[in-house]
Amino acid sequence: MDSSRKTVFVTGAAGFIGLNIVKAYVEAGWYVYALVHKTMPDELKMLPNIKVVQGDASDENSLPELKVDVVVHAAGLASDIGCDEEFRKINFEPVKYLSKIPEKKFIYISSTDVYGIKDFEDADENTPLLEFPKNPYPKYKIASELWLKENCKRYVIIRPAAVWGEGDKTLEKRVVDFLKISPFIVHFGKWRGKNRWPLANVKNVADVIVKVSEIDDFDNQAVNIIDSEFTTIDGYYRMAAEKYFPQKSFKEVYFPLWFGKTIGMVSTLISNMLKRKHPIFDPTFYAVHHVSSNLDFSSKKMNEILRRK
Secondary structure: OOOOOOEEEEEOOOOHHHHHHHHHHHHOOOEEEEEEOOOOOHHHHOOOOEEEEEOOOOOHHHOOOOOOOEEEEOOOOOOOOOOHHHHHHHHOHHHHHHOOOOOOEEEEEOOHHHHOOOOOOOEOOOOOOOOOOOOHHHHHHHHHHHHHHHHOOOEEEEEEOEEEOOOOOOHHHHHHHHHHHOOEEEEEOOOOOOOEOOEEEHHHHHHHHHHHHHOOOOOOEEEEEOOOOOOEHHHHHHHHHHHHOOOOOOEEEEEOHHHHHHHHHHHHHHHHHOOOOOOOOOOOHHHHHHHOOOOOEOOHHHHHHHHOO
16 A cells, blocks of 8 residues: 555444445545444445455454544444443444544544434534433434543544435335335424425535545534435425335325324333334334424535535
8 A cells, every 4th residue: 555645444334324435535545444343335345445344343452453544433323212321332432442543633423413303493513512412322422522522632523414315224214114104194293394304415424524534624623414405304205205106195194293202202112122223113202303393404514615625
């Protein structure tokens, strides 16, 4: 390998977001160390200028000794169910040692959930973080961000909204699985499906990460990643319905928010009792808040970064 080439270590490289980040770095001319825990995608094997490293981001002893310019921490547990201890182990503790590896900067993938799940209008990166998070997912994203601000000299925090794009097997799959068994598109609460669903194209996530690796203007800052195009939750369901069920007609059904919360609480409790990795049925309690809130975040900083040459 050319000693002058920029190097990056990407955790979670086999995942949807991680794989796209690796591809973006390769395209930009970087040499990539790609951390894979278990299954390795065929697409990753075929990429040039990478070295696949087998290991577990939540186990410091399994990680190789590396000398790299940048570390991008894309590995993590993204779920609306699960126990607090598991989220802490996977989403918080690794930040403490991974952030010590890079010679130049550490890039952490957080979430817009750190602002809380409620109605927002053009919330930017200065919006206060959720003060008392009850769900372990945003709880440990917030904890990681605060730890970095106190202990890391050079970092960038990336806050994507609901990440989607080619190859997504999480967000889109949950919607499709629901539409398979439901003759209706169901909405809860006052917005009746007209609230903003904050989509973040995975290409924008990856491109911003590469950009902030190469410029220093956004060091020690957070960046929201959200598509400029306004999409409602009903619009997103309609797009999925047209793509996967073009011959099926879906009517809209509306329920009060308390009813959705009741269903969500039952789903969450049963799923956690059974220690499932995925909900036993949708929506969960956390998901009900997501789909019934107007999650409108600012993309001004993201757009400024993407315009940089």
